[in-house]
Amino acid sequence: MSSREPEAGEEDTGSGHDAFGAAQRDALQRAIRLEWITLAWMTGTVVLVALVAGQSQAMQAAWAEDMLSLLPPIAFLVATRRIRKQPDRLHPYGFHRSIGVAHLVAAIALLTMGGYLVFDSVMGLVTVDRPPIGLTVLFGHAIWSGWLMVAVMLVTSIGPVILGLKKMKLSEQLHDKVLYADADMSKADWTTAVATIAGVLGVGLGLWWADATAALLVSVSILRDGVKNLRGSIGGLTDAEARTYDESEPHPLTLQIEVRAGQEPWVGEAAARVRDQGHVFHAEVFVVPRPGVEPSVRQVADLRDRIHELDWKVHDVVVAPVPELPPRQTFRSTLRT
Amino acid sequence: MRQVRHLILLGVLLLVVAGCQGNFPADTQGTLDRATEGELRVGIAENAPWTEVAPDGSVSGTEVELLNDYAETIDAEIRWIPGGENVLAAEMKEGNLDLVIGGLASDVPWTSEIALTRPYATAQGPDGKPVYIVMGVRPGENALLVDLERYLAERAGEL
Numbered sequence: 001m002s003s004r005e006p007e008a009g010e011e012d013t014g015s016g017h018d019a020f021g022a023a024q025r026d027a028l029q030r031a032i033r034l035e036w037i038t039l040a041w042m043t044g045t046v047v048l049v050a051l052v053a054g055q056s057q058a059m060q061a062a063w064a065e066d067m068l069s070l071l072p073p074i075a076f077l078v079a080t081r082r083i084r085k086q087p088d089r090l091h092p093y094g095f096h097r098s099i100g101v102a103h104l105v106a107a108i109a110l111l112t113m114g115g116y117l118v119f120d121s122v123m124g125l126v127t128v129d130r131p132p133i134g135l136t137v138l139f140g141h142a143i144w145s146g147w148l149m150v151a152v153m154l155v156t157s158i159g160p161v162i163l164g165l166k167k168m169k170l171s172e173q174l175h176d177k178v179l180y181a182d183a184d185m186s187k188a189d190w191t192t193a194v195a196t197i198a199g200v201l202g203v204g205l206g207l208w209w210a211d212a213t214a215a216l217l218v219s220v221s222i223l224r225d226g227v228k229n230l231r232g233s234i235g236g237l238t239d240a241e242a243r244t245y246d247e248s249e250p251h252p253l254t255l256q257i258e259v260r261a262g263q264e265p266w267v268g269e270a271a272a273r274v275r276d277q278g279h280v281f282h283a284e285v286f287v288v289p290r291p292g293v294e295p296s297v298r299q300v301a302d303l304r305d306r307i308h309e310l311d312w313k314v315h316d317v318v319v320a321p322v323p324e325l326p327p328r329q330t331f332r333s334t335l336r337t
Numbered sequence: 338m339r340q341v342r343h344l345i346l347l348g349v350l351l352l353v354v355a356g357c358q359g360n361f362p363a364d365t366q367g368t369l370d371r372a373t374e375g376e377l378r379v380g381i382a383e384n385a386p387w388t389e390v391a392p393d394g395s396v397s398g399t400e401v402e403l404l405n406d407y408a409e410t411i412d413a414e415i416r417w418i419p420g421g422e423n424v425l426a427a428e429m430k431e432g433n434l435d436l437v438i439g440g441l442a443s444d445v446p447w448t449s450e451i452a453l454t455r456p457y458a459t460a461q462g463p464d465g466k467p468v469y470i471v472m473g474v475r476p477g478e479n480a481l482l483v484d485l486e487r488y489l490a491e492r493a494g495e496l
Contacts, residue, residue, distance in 0.1 A: 140495070203477075
């Protein structure tokens with residue numbers, strides 16, 4: 001390959017941390033801290049809700065959801081540890097894919113939560129389940145348990161609101177889909193808390209269907225987030241076209257790589273296969289030299305370096321000069337018009 | 338996000354309505370209102386010393402005394418309907434009962450048919466572990482539930 005030695009870990013497969021610039025390293029540290037805070041907050045929530053839940057079915061459901069929402073932060077923390085490892089003979093592509101696996105775990109947690117909530121609330125409505133909410137005696141004072149639930153839900157939803165927004169912002173910066181799925185999970189946590197508040201107050205007014213209806217309203221959007229993340233994570237793991245952190249569109253880097261390759265004077269045509277390995281992309285760039293030009297190894301290596309410089313995410317780049325673009329390996333970016 | 342804002346708005350609205358309303362929580366089927374100065378339909382499963390049903394149909398026991406006293410606080414007349422726990426649970430589901438007593442433990446399996454009060458007494462089970470004694474209320478009748486629970490807590494000296 002290149003005649004000069006690449007700086008250690010900068011241009012080859014490397015560990016997940018080698019790919020990061022200073023900004024990303026900083027963002028990752030903040031994300032790790034946020035996830036520890038999330039774990040602590042949700043554990044506190046689980047304990048608090050278990051204390052006031054008693055026999056209330058609605059609150060027991062809320063408790064089960066809180067347990068599920070511990071999964072994405074755990075998956076994130078495990079994955080970010082895994083990607084520190086260097087590639088070896090047994091793992092020639094490195095450990096970047098750990099992020100994709102964690103994304104799958106987070107997506108399934110989200111999907112399970114949404115699916116369970118939809119099922120639970122629909123069953124509640126169909127079977128005309130009238131939630132009983134009775135009295136609690138607190139330090140010699142009688143108080144309707146509903147007020148206690150509302151208070152607990154108000155307090156416990158503060159964390160997910162703030163943490164969710166922060167994680168969403170960092171997930172874009174880091175191209176971290178686990179963090180994105182966990183931000184969706186935080187959103188699910190606080191929207192269900194708000195729904196529980198509305199539901200409990202509705203039940204207090206004598207509207208038996210209030211709790212289930214409010215839960216159904218938010219659970220549909222949780223289910224949708226779960227499906228979106230599941231599709232995205234499976235797409236990533238099965239080498240589908242790399243997409244943006246929120247799965248909204250094909251990632252623009254594929255096109256940028258093709259355009260950059262085409263700018264080399266010796267390149268006639270170029271097409272790239274780019275797959276999302278987690279934080280970073282693995283790019284295979286097929287280039288057809290202009291007629292009569294035989295590119296030197298140095299020229300190919302230089303092109304690889306130029307592509308690598310496009311973005312920190314372009315981490316593991318292979319440039320392959322070919323006589324013509326292989327039609328079943330190259331499809332060009334779908335963003336190209 | 339729009340959906341969420343609607344939910345918050347709904348919650349605030351409910352809070353305001355709740356604050357304006359005198360009886361909170363309310364029954365979903367108005368049982369407490371109906372029973373006040375009216376009839377309270379109580380299913381009774383025999384379980385001495387809490388409940389006893391004589392061959393002539395007359396009832397006694399500590400829970401019978403408790404409920405008679407409670408009924409006085411709302412000027413209600415009690416109609417006793419004896420039966421086994423499972424029969425009473427089914428009757429409750431059909432909406433034929435307002436309350437069920439019979440020395441029920443807090444871990445009875447009828448929670449989808451009967452709403453349980455908070456434990457008002459503790460007994461000892463055959464295995465020596467504590468058994469928490471509760472009464473059964475028609476589900477969704479949270480005004481009745483809270484009213485009865487408050488009475489039981491006062492009688493037990495908790496309040």
